[in-house]
Amino acid sequence: MPHRLLRFAFSKEHKEPAFFEQPACLKPSYDAVIIGGGGHGLAAAYYLAKDHGMTNIAVLEKGYLGGGNTGRNTTIVRSNYLTPEGVKFYDASVKLFQDLSEDLDINLFYSERGHFTLAHTESAMRTMRWRAEVNKHVGVESCVVGHEEITKACPQLDISCSGKAPIIGALYHAPGSIVRHDAVAWGYARGAKNLGVDIFQSTEVNGIDVKANKVVGVQTSRGYIATNQVLSAVAGFTPRICKMVDLPTPIIIQPLQACVTEPMKPWLDHILVSGSLHVYVSQSSRGELVMGAALDPYEMHSTRSSLEFVEGLSSHILDMFPFLSNVKIVRQWAGMADMTPDFAPIMGKTPIEGFYLDAGWGTWGFKATPISGKSMAATIANDRAPDLIHSFRLSRFEEFELTGEKGAASVGH
């Protein structure tokens, strides 16, 4: 290394600012404690400080920031859902995402690609028409297209899928995008920290103290915090946190796996999803194909990878793109998806005063990061959930008022 460069590196004059400095120790009390330093928790902290002026907040993360499902998804952002409540909610998220790079002053590589949900059967086409009409009604850009338009947009695709499952048409959603997921977590973390929020990594929550049905404090691996408001935003760890306060939920955990190929020249402009082939694929800004499939078929609290997953996924990818047969898969991983019976999240207040839940994000949570943060911040600040998330309340199950979004899940789980 040249001497001048080395001298620069050791000079105190040009200090590299740390992205998020960690305070030396916990304060004895905070106005609110957020468990989970993923996108959702950090976004909630950011909007609590920015929109509601609450800055005496601690975010506690057991591992590292964005190391859970925020860093394990396939980075797709879309709002082409099935229920009007869902479409409105995810559309608000897409709109926040569109200005987020500027808001957080970090390049999120937000890239509008256009999103095709391929239909191989008449019954799938029926669901696409249904979704398109609901989307248009709420003002979201979605339409049904025939296979000619798909071929025009993506000439590389074998429209017959090796003759096994010919594509009839698709739901096309122009605002569908991909975005660099860990930068979303970092951007929110830095934004929250700059507004005065304390963020602690490698800090595990061991218990939540509830007295007379009210949250009074949190026990952590760094010590005790007195607080009256706790938000759980921990995805696959939700049942463990809820067990600490004896709160039953319908959530069960199933692993969801994904993988990337080696980088190649840009050739795939759009995001393609096939429910019948259990595949979703897009090309990242680095040139890798980012691919995912259906959930692992049984409950498990683990992020192990399996050969069955890559084997199955690769075979379906080759049905769509036979020319990829020599391309190598370089990484695969898994996240723990917190699944709900109706494929919609669980957000808002709980029967325990001061305990708020942002959970049940299953396989659809990353795209909701900005709007869930904003909605949970409003819920904590006002102790009342905004109307936008009313259909996602925990009590919908005992009221038998589910929000059925299974038809809008990327692939048939």
Add this chain to the structure above:
Amino acid sequence: MKLLDCPINGTRPISEFVFGGEFRTMPDPGQCSDKAWADYVYNRNGAPGVKMEWWLHSPSGTWFIAERNTLTDEVLRSFLPGKEVAE
């Protein structure tokens, strides 16, 4: 877990089995409250641990119960319903 013991057909690859969820006792729908019924229909014991689960050996249509640790994915034992083996 790559293999699972079916009480009828012996050890078979996991791809032959279908997960049926945790073994739970159904409350009497005629007697219990709406809240208790909703709790049975929707709520689950989602935290990790050793659980009794329904599994189906799909080729032979055999439903049985397996005791499995959902954290380590280890199966401790499997048996036909009503024929619990004493350990």
